[in-house]
Amino acid sequence: MKAKVLQLLRTCEDHFVSGEHISNQLSISRTMVWKYIDALRKEGYVIKAVSNKGYHLVEEMDVVNEHAIRSRLEVDAIFQNIIYEDTVTSTQQVAYKLLGEGAPHGTLIVANEQTSGRGRLGREWYSPANTGIWMSLIMRPNIEMQQTPQLTLVAAVALARAIKEATNYDVQIKWPNDLIFNGKKIAGILTEMQSDPDRVKSVIIGIGINVNQQTFPESIANIASSLSLETRETFHRVAIIEHFLREFQWLYHTYLEKGFSFIKPLWEARAISIGEEILAKTANGELKGVAEGISDEGVLLLKDSEGNSHRIYSADIHL
Ligand code: BTN
Structure with a gap:
């Protein structure tokens, strides 16, 4: 419900929306409307209230949580099962646990911080609190096992497009899973497959995006960076998540329908080092x-x- 209140406030961004309108739209009492507004304010949203006019969402903070994401989902979004945690070891690990419990296709796990984030080839993935996007998607695609690496490329295209839409900056893709900005890695994708001997049961797609970090450990400072460090701006993580989910959903479905030949030119158009x-x-x-x-x-x-x-x-x- 909090997500729906937020959604209504956002659709009326440049003017006030009355408590009565919210209460009618959502079939809740005016007191409940006030309670949700109060709860949103406590999370950091700046909501102005003027008598006889209603509420106005003045400033949206960089809040990432379940309803902040849910309030931005498209009506036909497949990511309806959203799990948000403040601190986890790794969202991949949470995804494995949820898979064991029968998590549905399109489950999304997002954390504010990871204490043992993992990258490809057993590397560590630096995942401090409040700055980056650490998320995993559980997908159950009907594809052959050898096709699974293609999903990494689908996710890379979706991520590059999402970053462009949310920040207006172009990033490049380094095969197979790195997103590069000004020559430094700003995001990575880790695709892990679970299979029977003859078929893919599920795929966990882990995505790490360095958004607002201002520093990196010395060991990776020369190869890693964040969108903020490269542009001297800060970005709303939830807006990047929103764009990514939208882009990924349509690219994923188009890939399943039309095959990898649809994705290939989109990937190549952003690829770094081809011909080098x-x-x-x-x-x-x-x-x-x-x-x-x-x-x-x-x-x-x-x-x-x-x-x-x-x-x-x-x-x-x-x-
Ligand atoms: C890589 O470039 O090596 C892949 C990095 C993937 C990092 C993400 S962050 C969310 C998810 N949870 C993890 O522990 N790893 C992935």
């Missing part, structure tokens, strides 16, 4: 060559100095 010399560190050793692009399956194609083509399924890319 790269070093791919794979589990089987290092390969140097020119990144030619990605295949129709989303595999990275690399041509070495002798003209041999290689297909890279999993690697760390150095530019």
Whole structure:
């Protein structure tokens, strides 16, 4: 209900909305309207009240919680099961636990802080409180196992588009899962699949976005950054989440309907280092060559100095 009150206030952004209107729309008493307004104010929303006029949402703080997200969902959003926690070890870990309890397709887990955030290849993911977006999605796609890495690329395109819409800044994608701004990593995606021997049961897509951090640990300060550090602006995390969920939902459904060939050009248009010399560190050793692009399956194609083509399924890319 708090989400619905917030939604009504937001739809009337430049004028007042009367308590009576809210109470009629939501079929609640005026006293309940006042209680929800009070609760929203306590969370940090600045809501002006003028007698005979009603309420006006003056300032939206960077509040991330379940109803802040819910109030921004589209009516047909698949992300109806939203779990928000202040502090977790890792939203991936919470997702695994919820999967065990039968969590539905489209479950979204968001945390304000992670104490053991994880990245690809067992790396740590720096996830301090109040500054970034740490979230995991539980999806149950009907796809072949070898298609799962494509979902990382779908998520990367959705994320780049969402950041553009919410901040007006362009970010680039580094294969397979890094989002790069001014040469530094500002977001990453970690896709983990759960399967039977012959079919995908579920996929957990973990997304970390460095939004408003002002500092980074020394060990990663030269490679990682935040949107805020790069632009000297601050951003509303929930607005980025809103855009991401919208973008991801339609790209995901279009991908399932039309295949990866629909996603490929969108990914390539934002890709960094295509046509350039790269070093791919794979589990089987290092390969140097020119990144030619990605295949129709989303595999990275690399041509070495002798003209041999290689297909890279999993690697760390150095530019
Ligand atoms: C990477 O670039 O290596 C992937 C980083 C993924 C980080 C996100 S933050 C939310 C989710 N929970 C985690 O512990 N990791 C992912």
